[in-house]
Amino acid sequence: MASLTSQDEHRLPTNVKARKYRLCCLFLGAKLAQPLHYDLAVHTDLEKLKFTGVVSVDLEVNDDTSKIVLNSLDLDIAPAKLVSDALQGEIATSTASIDKDKGRATFEFAKTLPKGSKARLTLPFVGKLTDSMIGYYISAYEQDGKKKYCALTQFEPVEARRAFPCWDEPLLKATFAITLVSHPDTVNLSNMQALSERVLPAAEVNASAEDSDILSPLQLDAGSYKVTKFATTPPMSTYLAAYANGDYKHLESSYTSPLSGKTRPLRIYSTPDVTHLTQFALDVKARALPIYEEIFKIEYPLPKLDTLIVAQFDAGAMENWGLITARQVIYMYDPEKSDILAKKRVVVTQSHECAHMWFGNIVTMSWWDNLWLNEGFASLMGEVIVMDKLYPEWKANSEFIDVHLSRALSLDAKRSSHPIEVPIHDAETINQLFDALSYSKAASMLRMLVAYVGEEKFLEGVTLYLKKRLYGNSVTRDLWEAIQEATGFDVPTLMNEWTLKIGYPVLTVKETDGGIVVRQDRFLDTGDAKDSENETIWQVPLQLLSTDASGKATVDSSLVLREREAKFAVDTTKPYKLNSNTNGVYRVSYTPERWLKIAEEAARPNSVFTLEDRMGLVSDAFELAQAGYTKTSSALDLAAGLENESEYLVWTSISSSLxxxxxxxxxxxxxxxxxxxxxxxxxxxxxxxxxxxxxxxxxxxxxxxxxxxxxxxxxxxEKSVIEHLQGLWRKYLETNDESSIPADLVRTTLISAVRDGGDEDYKAAKDIYLKPVVTPTFRLAAISALCSTRNEALAQQTFDFLRNQVSNQDWHYFYGVLASNPVTRRLLTAFTKKHYEEIRSKFEGTALWSNLIKYSFSNLTKDEDIVDAQKFFEGKDVSKYNLALQQALDGIRTSSAWLKRSNEDVAAWLARNSSS
Missing domain, CATH: 1.10.287 (Helix Hairpins)
Incomplete structure (x- = not known):
């Protein structure tokens, strides 16, 4: 395990406070910023795959100093120029040094800058455009049979320093004025609207009087250049600055603010090959933004909101203010050929990113230990509250249980979990925190709070929080106090343990005369929490559902378990249940006798248990069985009893659990x-x-x-189903028409074709993946198919294909399916180990790196697999994926323990139920 250093070691010195930046680069991006202002000019050369830039920073000096320290990584920096108002002239640089490990540049000057003075630092620099998907990078696509490139930025969390020298921390907000210089036939994009755009010969660009300090150092080659100057942004962090250059096409719409009546343009940009598949994403954005304004009573502050989608993108999407960026497969939708999952993916992502325009952009966490304030809120607002207004028939609040809550509870049940609000000791840790806890547990915790205080009052508190911290930074307590002010509840006391402590409780219920005794303990999926791991006492909203003599159900939302154990009144002769509607972030364990009664009630056609209740019961039953709180046979009995269930989402819980x-x-x-x-x-x-x-x-x-x-x-x-799917596949092969397969059966059809077919079927699936333009439904289905083969020779072809032809951003799709396929699971582990250095060099520094490590090991189930993995990683620098690695090893431990504990129980149940 890598040693951790102190958090302060990785923070920048504060003796110089950036007051204003002026950045000039042939094509450059800014993501994490400084307090008052950046001016940025960037030239992008898509032929030579490089960018050139200059940054000029207006500084406010807080202490006497002759040293300036800022962030820079993988940039060639020319000699610095410093002008001081107090010293009345330019000060020469005596020394300059780069610390690549910490991503810092230090400049020593011949004279001391006096406290309270102002200075201007100018730094020309040059960088390479690579396919790394971080910093300022290139994305490739095919047009008219030729490979072409476009360029864009991806700065979250700490990659702005790869694009220009800066103070790369979220607390150091500043405004940005960005100028982009490019080939005349390309399109320049940035956070704000363009103030001017001209095509000029190189000599005029270099001699520009208006922007001489940032344009003249570029020294452009002879020729003509497009110069696009953008308006100044509001104060924002560097990780939110963005720009792009390429042969982009766009669709355009608009929305009218319900608060001011002002109409703002909305566009979605893409490479020309996929523009026709972006209309739906644009429509969703136009519908979502007015809803957010009405909820928060705060108008979207920028004059436009663009979205740019590209083929190669590290994350799913990025909320750059005024210029959302994303991987194109997530935003593309063909109403004739795409399935419902593709449609949901567009809506969820677009709504989530629009939520960030308020959560994260208008108000930003002070440091990455409060990442959940950005991502938890965007997940809840974008994927539940607003999505429910956009598509109520999708039952977003119910689906949240399967998509987010179950995911969060699974990860947080491991010893290697971490609190939602976790100290950040080094840059390597930040990327690892973009996980199910910062997103899904944080959103689940907020959803629990909504159920306790009521949605209307909750949103009043959120609006108050945003208005109090407008254009500033915040910490968790700012939010709790605002919701407390709006609701009258003691929110900090109620919620502190949920954010500051690791894990969550399992509530054990025992029935007594006149009620129940409820005890809380930390839940681990291995079922063996030690006393030292079981010290937290959570404030647990119980949401007790009970029924009266007539069978009518009521829910008491006021009850809170505030101690280790307490008694509550309830009629146990009638159906009852804790965690009504599965709003709570905890598990509930009942006695075997009560589980039988719960199973009977859940199976009744008019059960008092809601859709959400039944989803939660299935999830609890299997997770408790995994940890040894109940028998796995009892969980199987519950699933079997729900054979007549009508709700799709309950079936998703059954399918996931089985x-x-x-x-x-x-x-x-x-x-x-x-x-x-x-x-x-x-x-x-x-x-x-x-x-x-x-x-x-x-x-x-x-x-x-x-x-x-x-x-x-x-x-x-099942043969009857496979035969039907084979018929659909044969029709597709005959016609080469995507619409010959119903959109919602495309993935299953292609998987079945390869899994149950031969070499020709495999080749046909590969051809689908390699098509220059294919709907996301077919492309993702082709990936799943190639990874689902049961033929080891074809599986080896998939691994060779992965290494040699698959784009970087698609690796995690391949890995996910290969890890779930029993035939390829151990082959994947061997593949990662064999090609470790090659894979590390390709993905280190990206969010995907941790995912690849986890997929490679987490689905193994033997104790010797743990020993083997530990031996493999011994001596390696695991600092950039240590959390994922430990979670993978914990997953093996959990599976091994479950097998040892329950194999006989499962075998006996199967023997009893083999013909039923």
Whole structure:
């Protein structure tokens, strides 16, 4: 394990405070900023794959100093120029040094700058445009059979320093005025609207009188150049600055502010090959922004909001203020050929990024230990509250349980978890915190708070928080105090443990005369929390559902468990349940007798347990069984009892839970095959009820349930389903028409074709992936298919293909499916180990690196797998992915313990239920 250094060692000295930057670069990006102002000019050379720049920074000197320290990485910096108002002239640089490990540049000057004075630092620099997907980088695409490049920035969290020398911390906000210089036939984009755009000969650009200090040092070669000057931004952090250059095309729309009546232009830019697939994403943005304004009572402050999508992008999307950037597969949608998942992906991502225009951009966390303030809020607002207004039929609040809550509870049940608000000791840690805790647990915690205080009052508090911190920075307490002011609840006391402490509780319920005794303990998925790991007492909103003599259900939202153990009144002769609607961030363990009654009630056609309740019960039952709180056979009984369930989202919980169980038992014969057969017995009647074809006017739930049931049966080897899918595949091969396969069956059809087919089917799937333009539904389906083969020779072809032809951004898609395929799971581990240095050099520094490590090891299940992994990583620098590695090893430990504890129980249950 890598040693950690103090947080202060990685913070910049504060003896000089940036008052104003002026940055000039042939094509450059700014992401993390300084307090008052940046001027930026950037020239991009897409032929030589380099950029050239100059940064001029107006400084306010806080202490007597002859030294200036700022962030810079992988840039060639020319001699610095410093002009001081107090010293009345230019001061020569005596020494300059670069610390690559810390990403810092230090400049020593011959004279001391006096405290309170102002100075101007100018730094010319040059950088390379690479395909790293961080800093200022290039993305490749194909047009008319030729490979072309475009360039864009990706600065979050600490990559602005790769694009220009700066003070790269979120607290150091500044305004930015950016100027871009480029080839005349390309498009320049940045955060703000263009004030002017001219095509000039190089001599006129270099001799520009208006911007001489940032343009003249560029020394452009002979020729003509487009010079685009953008308006100055509001104060913002460097990680939010953005710019791009390339042959972009766009679609345009607008929205009218419900607060001011002002109309703002909205555009979505892309490379020309995919522009026709971006209309839906543009429409979603136009619908979402007015909703956010109405909720927050704060108008979107910039004059425009663009979105740029490209082929190569590290994250899913990035909330740069005024210029959202994203990977194109997430934003592309064809109403004739894309499935419902593709449509949801567009809406979720676009709404999430629009939420950041307020959470993260108008108000920004002070330091990365409060990342959750950005991402948790964007997840809750964008993917639940606003999405529910956009598409209420999608039941976003219910789906949240499967998409976010279950994901968060799974990760946070591991010893290697971390608090939502975690101290950041070094730059390597920051990228690792963009995980299920900063996003999903944070959003789940906020959703729990909404259920406790009420959505209306919660949003009043949020609006108050935003208005108090407008254009500034914040910490967690700022939010809690604002919600407390709006609601009257003691929110800091209620919520502190949820953000500051690791893990979450399991509530153990025992029935007594007149009520129940509820005890809280930290939940670990290995079921063996030590006393030293079980010291936290959470404030737990119980959300107690109970029923009266008539069968009517009521929920008491006022009850809070504030101590280790307490008694609560409830009629235990009637159905009851803690964590009504599964709003809480915890598990609930009942006695075996109560679980039987809960299962009976959940299976009733008119159960008092809501859709959300039933989803949570399934998840709890299997996770508690994994940890040893209940028998796995009891969880299987619950799933079997829900065979007549009608709600799609409950079936997703059943499918996910059974999938997790099967995933752990993958090397246990014959139980593995028997578990798949049981899963088929549950899902095949759903296929038979709904049929294979979508009906006119069909409910969206039925469409999704049909797809889920067919996919589940196909993966379990059900012949009738596979035969139907093979028919669809043959029709596609005959016609080469994507629309010949129903959009919602594309993924399952392609997977089945390769998994149950031969070399020609494999080649056809590869050809789909290699098409220059293909809908995301088909492209992602082709990836899944290539990774789902049961033929080891074809699997080896997939690994060779991955190394030699797959774009960097698609690796994690390949890894995810390869890790889930029993045939390729151990091959993937061996592949990563064999090519470790090659993969490290390709992905180190990106958010994808941690994911690749986790996929490579987390689905293994034997104790010797842990020993083998530890031996492999011994002596390696794991600092950039240590959290992911430890989580992967914990996953192996959990699976191994579950197998040892429950294999006999599962085998006995399967024997009893083999023919039922």
């Amino acid at each position: 999938g997790s169980l099967i995933n752990v038992w993958w090397e246990q014969k014959p139980e593995y095959d028997q578990l798949k057969a049981f899963r088929t017995r549950l899902f095949l009647p759903v296929v038979q009820r709904l049929g294979f074809e979508q009906k006119a006017g069909e409910d969206v739930d039925d469409t999704q349930l049909r797809s889920l049931a067919i996919a589940t049966c196909a993966s379990s080897g």
